[in-house]
Amino acid sequence: MGIVSPGFQGRPRTAEPALPPGQYLTQDFPVLSAGPTPRVPLDTWEFVVTGEGGAEYRWSWDEMMGLPQETPHVDIHCVTRWSKLGTNWQGVSLDTLLDGIDTSARYALVHSYGGYTTNLPLDDLRGGRAWVAHTYEGGPLPAEHGGPARLLVPHLYFWKSAKWVRGIRLLADDQPGFWETAGYHDYGDPWREQRYQGD
Ligand SMILES: Nc1nc2c(c(=O)[nH]1)N[C@H]1C(S)=C(S)[C@@H](COP(=O)(O)O)O[C@H]1N2
Ligand SMILES: [Mo]
DSSP states (O other): OOOOOTTOOOOOOTTSOSSOTTOEEOSSOOOOOSSOOOOOOTTTOEEEEEOTTSOEEEEEHHHHHTSOOBOOEEEEEOTTSEEEEEEEEEEEEHHHHHTTOOOOOOEEEEEETTSOEEEEEGGGGSSSOOEEEEEETTEEOOGGGTTTOEEEOTTSOGGGSOTTEEEEEEESSOOOOHHHHTTBOSSOOGGGTOOBTTO
């Protein structure tokens, strides 16, 4: 028996293929941004959840750092066909942030500093599957990859993982975001190859 370090979340991969259909493996970390990289100072950074009725739940950077932190070890899949296996992050689970927010909303529209948006069912932000991530491979998340903090929703194509995340609007009805309006799939499950509308 070797030393098992706390937080190590390795799992056997023998039972399932690691790569979704049509994806190739990459070792580097491509940067894909639809616009310029916004620079967000930590002292003005905030994360806001807006309820259907307009109620706002806000966290400053320090408040976010004071919440319980998790260390997801996950595979990520971009719709442009690269996948990266076993990436290591640190951040706050959306379960933690949504805990105590009483809502019957079924959808979420995620907003970023810089104006990017993306939508997903609210349930996909629950169940230990989504984080506001601020640390990548042991260091602060670089700005080009979404720092100070990005959404991390690795079970969907990576365009759903909004960089420079600023907040989430809870909605009764689904509302498409930036890429979804441009023809990308509304849900974006890489295992079902839901790249574009109609897939
Ligand atoms: N705010 C914002 N978030 C974004 C994007 C973007 O253009 N702006 N691009 C998305 C797409 S298409 C992908 S594949 C990933 C890329 O993340 P990376 O640049 O860290 O690889 O971010 C997603 N999140
Ligand atoms: Mo992407």
